Amino acid sequence: MHADADTASARTHGGALLASELRVLFRRWRTWAMLAALASIPVLMAVVVRLSSEPPGPGEGPPFLDQVTNNGMFVAVTALVLTTPLFLPLTVAVVSGDTIAGEASLGTLRYLLVAPAGRVRLLLVKYVSTVAFCVAASGTVLLTGWLIGAALFGTGEATLLSGDTIGVGDAVVRSLLVGAHVTICMLGLAAVGLFISTLTDAGVGAMAAVAVLTIVAQVLGQLDQLAWLHPWLFTHHWLAFADLLREPIVWTSFTENALLQAAYVAFFGALAYGRFSTKDVLS
Incomplete structure (x- = not known):
């Protein structure tokens, strides 16, 4: 009975701690x-394309940009292409790098550990x-892109990369799948950031380290001499969502990315636990 009561109490406190953390974050x-x-990125992109004297042609600009004037859905998709390599990872680096190191620098980490959550x-x-922030970040780009795209270019049937035409409902589903792919891409980076955050008491330093590591991984991914390493980089599948915009959908890249990010979460989560469980908390 006492064990059950202790377990229930720990779960209740854990839920309260999570709710408190989410309130603080947001x-x-x-x-x-x-x-x-x-949110400003899809808005600026859509406005520039709308005010342009000539719509972008095939192959001009980032992928899918030439489809923007045909259907507002592609504003959201193109915005995700633009934000995934740099802007989204930077925001995730800030949040994940601050998780533990930020509490330590503020002197609140010791008080959090006094609680029975452990x-x-x-x-x-x-x-x-x-x-939760990763979901909010990619969701913000997606939703803003949809809204500004619908307002400036309208919605309707969308032509996929395979040449097939789909209706509005299917277009929404496809864009949600792209958003889910991008969100999953950030989960491995978030685990790396959590681990790095346990290594230092300087939140800014942890944020910078995660951001630099992201850039380094993408640079390594561009070197043909390191082709053997590319499938193991957490950035490898970040932009591999074109198959979600074909008919039928090819799930290979989506599932491979999910498995890769899960491996990063497990590995760096274990490293974070190993480091944090033995860390001397003085502040």
């Missing part, structure tokens, strides 16, 4: 500033809150 001006910056549950809460 009440910060920094969080909303980053989401606003992400170190493991605190790590889980921090990671889940970062995942």
Whole structure:
């Protein structure tokens, strides 16, 4: 009976801790500033294309840009192409790098560990809150792109990369799948950031380290001499969502990306636990 009561109490406290963490995260001006910056990208892109004297031709600009004037859905998809290599990872680096190191620098980490949730549950809460931000970040780009795209270019039947035509409902589903792919891409980076955050008490340093690591991984992914390494980089499948815009959908890249990110989450989650469980918390 006592064991069951203790377990229930720990779960209740864990839920309360997660709710508190989410409130803190989404009440910060920094969080909303980053989401606003992400939202501005599809808006600026759509306005520029709309005001342009000539619509972009095939092969001009980022992928799918030439489809923007045909259907507003492609504003959201193209915006995800633009934000995934740099802007989304930067925001995730800020949030994940600040998870543990930020608490340590503020002197609040020791008080969090006094609670019965313990170190493991605190790590889980921090990671889940970062995942929530990943969903919010990619969702912001997707939703803003849909809204501005519909307002400036309208919606209707969309022509896929395979040449097939789909209706509005299917177009929404396809764009949601692209958003899900991008969100999953950020989960491995979030786990890397959580681990790095356990290594230091300087939140800014952890954020910078995660951002630099992201850039390095993408640079390595461009070197043909390291082709053997490319499938193991967490950035390898970041832009591999074109198959979700074909008929029928080819799920290979989506599932391979999900498995790769799951491996990163498991590996760096274990490293974070190993480091954090033995870390001397003095602040």
